Amino acid sequence: MKNQLTTLLAVCLSFALAAQSYQPAPENLEARKWFQDAKFGMFVHWGTYCVLGDGEWVMNNQHIDKETYQKLPAFFNPTEFDPKEWVSMVKAAGMQYITITSKHHDGFAMFDSKQTDWDIVDRTPYKKDVLKMLADECHKQGIKLFFYHSHLDWYQDNYYPRGRTGEYSGRPDSGDWYKYLDFMDAQLTELLTNYGPIAGIWFDGWWDKKDADWRLQKTYSLIHKLQPQCLIGNNHHQAPKDGEDFQMFEKDLPGRNTTGFSGESEIGQLPLETCETMNNSWGFNLQDHRYKSTKALIQYLVKAAGNNANFLLNVGPMPNGKIQPEFVKTLGEMGKWMEKYGETIYGTRGGPMSQKPWGVSTRKGNATYIHVLEPDGPAVLIAEITGKIKSVKVFGTNETLKFRQDEFGLTIELPKKMDEVDTVLVVE
Numbered sequence: 001m002k003n004q005l006t007t008l009l010a011v012c013l014s015f016a017l018a019a020q021s022y023q024p025a026p027e028n029l030e031a032r033k034w035f036q037d038a039k040f041g042m043f044v045h046w047g048t049y050c051v052l053g054d055g056e057w058v059m060n061n062q063h064i065d066k067e068t069y070q071k072l073p074a075f076f077n078p079t080e081f082d083p084k085e086w087v088s089m090v091k092a093a094g095m096q097y098i099t100i101t102s103k104h105h106d107g108f109a110m111f112d113s114k115q116t117d118w119d120i121v122d123r124t125p126y127k128k129d130v131l132k133m134l135a136d137e138c139h140k141q142g143i144k145l146f147f148y149h150s151h152l153d154w155y156q157d158n159y160y161p162r163g164r165t166g167e168y169s170g171r172p173d174s175g176d177w178y179k180y181l182d183f184m185d186a187q188l189t190e191l192l193t194n195y196g197p198i199a200g201i202w203f204d205g206w207w208d209k210k211d212a213d214w215r216l217q218k219t220y221s222l223i224h225k226l227q228p229q230c231l232i233g234n235n236h237h238q239a240p241k242d243g244e245d246f247q248m249f250e251k252d253l254p255g256r257n258t259t260g261f262s263g264e265s266e267i268g269q270l271p272l273e274t275c276e277t278m279n280n281s282w283g284f285n286l287q288d289h290r291y292k293s294t295k296a297l298i299q300y301l302v303k304a305a306g307n308n309a310n311f312l313l314n315v316g317p318m319p320n321g322k323i324q325p326e327f328v329k330t331l332g333e334m335g336k337w338m339e340k341y342g343e344t345i346y347g348t349r350g351g352p353m354s355q356k357p358w359g360v361s362t363r364k365g366n367a368t369y370i371h372v373l374e375p376d377g378p379a380v381l382i383a384e385i386t387g388k389i390k391s392v393k394v395f396g397t398n399e400t401l402k403f404r405q406d407e408f409g410l411t412i413e414l415p416k417k418m419d420e421v422d423t424v425l426v427v428e
Contacts, residue, residue: 022220022243027229031199032245035231036271037347038096038144039305040338042331043275043314045101045148045282048108048124050319051075056283059106059154065170066155069106073123081130081321083137089323090143093331094338098138099146099202099312102131102191104283105165107155111195115186118155130321135195144199146231147191149184151214152205156180163208181215185222192226200231202248207236217243233273237261240268248273253307253355272309276300278327284316291326294333295421301334301345302371302422306360308350337421344369344395344424352384359422369395370425375414383409385427395424 024032045056051072052058059069090098103109109119111131121127131147138145153159154166160175192198201223206214216234220243223230231245240247247254247270250261254272257263278297279288297313304311315327338345344362351361351368358380359372372380392401392412402413412425 022224024245025224025228028224028231028245031229031231032271034144035200035246035273035310036308036349039310039345039348040093040095040301041097041099041146041273041310041312042090042093042095043099043148043282043312044317045104045284045314046130046317047101047104047106047110047283048072048076048120049104049106050284050316053284053286053319055281055285055288056101056104056106056316058283060165060168063168065168067170069155069169070123073108073120074125076120076319077125078130078317078319078321079126081133081317083130083134084141086134086323087137087141087143089328089331091141093335094342095143095313095331097144097146097199098134099148099200100131100134102147102149103153103187104148105150105152105154105205107150107153109187111191113187113190115183115190116156131191132195135198139196145195146200146202147198148202148204149188149191150205151184151203152208153180153184156183158183161209163212165208177212178215181219185219188219188223189226192223192230198227198230200233200246203232203234203236206234216241220244231271238264239266240270244270246271246273248275248312249309250274251276253303254309255307272307273312274304274307274309275312275314277314278330282314282316284318284324291330294330294337297330298334298337298421299373302362302373303355303360305345305348305362306350306355306371340396341422341424344371353382354384356380366428368427370412370427372414372418372423372425373421375418375423377414379411379413381409381411385410390428391426392428393426395426401425 049056049058102111107118112121112129113119121129135145154169157171158175158180220232223232233246233248234244235248235250247268251259252262253274254267278292280290281288301311315323317323348362348364351363353361358374358376362369392403394415399415404411
């Protein structure tokens with residue numbers, strides 16, 4: 001019986017090892033730490049769809065067939081695109097990296113792809129590779145660059161059998177699925193060969209065909225072979241899969257599912273990231289005036305850090321290449337806040353206190369930062385902090401606060417003057 005049990009355990013272990021065969025390179029592990037320290041990045045949804053001003057799903061949502069949609073690039077001429085202006089704005093906002101759409105679900109490549117002429121260089125009057133221009137500027141200014149690349153493709157005929165979306169594209173009811181995957185890997189090879197060091201690939205669209213053979217391991221191995229430090233994340237709304245280096249949550253904090261995207265997204269052991277929009281759209285939407293306040297976005301950033309996650313905040317540039325002035329204004333205000341409070345965000349990890357209705361905590365070294373976002377009384381009680389406390393002060397002013405420790409935890413009397421966005425307390 002003992003021998004049988006030993007054999008069974010050995011078999012189970014071998015299956016577990018086979019399922020988790022990816023061993024990240026030292027450069028990758030170093031990149032993961034940088035990623036966790038960075039905390040704040042800019043998401044960019046930009047493509048030929050912006051011409052219609054109705055978001056990045058316009059081809060699907062307006063039931064536009066492929067033949068008609070091919071007319072769009074002729075109107076896409078972003079002559080006012082200034083990569084230096086973009087990257088400088090990112091730095092001023094306190095962001096550490098950019099994640100931009102290299103290809104969204106409409107299949108249009110925002111780079112000079114040799115695999116297809118369905119790209120910005122071959123199909124638009126602009127005829128320039130905006131990703132190359134942006135990559136060069138990011139490298140120059142020290143900002144890391146990630147590429148969002150869609151697994152899903154409404155344009156390529158070989159994306160067949162088709163999934164849950166793109167049914168109005170007018171494509172033939174035939175195609176070679178593995179030729180499509182070869183095409184996708186060839187485009188990824190271009191992105192990881194011609195644009196210098198790339199910090200990561202941000203996949204999306206796997207959910208369109210959950211049961212398909214996506215050859216994830218082959219694609220992931222290709223990426224890590226070309227650039228070992230390159231981090232891989234996949235917005236598949238599930239637990240992390242072997243070969244991935246970070247886990248993202250769409251419009252939700254880790255472990256939450258208020259938007260319905262994260263039903264199967266149990267939190268794994270990888271670095272975490274949450275992404276959100278500045279209004280209610282990813283791609284440029286002319287009629288979307290539901291702008292989130294600077295206060296709300298700063299508090300989301302703080303909550304993300306308190307949940308041990310990065311915050312990837314999205315902008316959808318306009319067809320002329322400029323970023324909406326409403327977004328620029330808010331990012332500038334967030335940058336001023338980060339200049340003052342960045343120490344309590346950058347390089348931190350989630351603190352000992354779980355998220356409360358009134359706030360979160362972050363930690364770095366011997367310091368624990370209590371972020372009081374929405375106080376509900378003159379004091380806060382923190383049951384999770386049990387070690388002996390030397391002092392509690394207000395970050396920025398160094399005001400010393402009264403506190404007591406008892407069997408219920410740590411009770412801190414709040415200062416009379418509270419910051420309307422975030423009063424940060426330093427517990428040592």
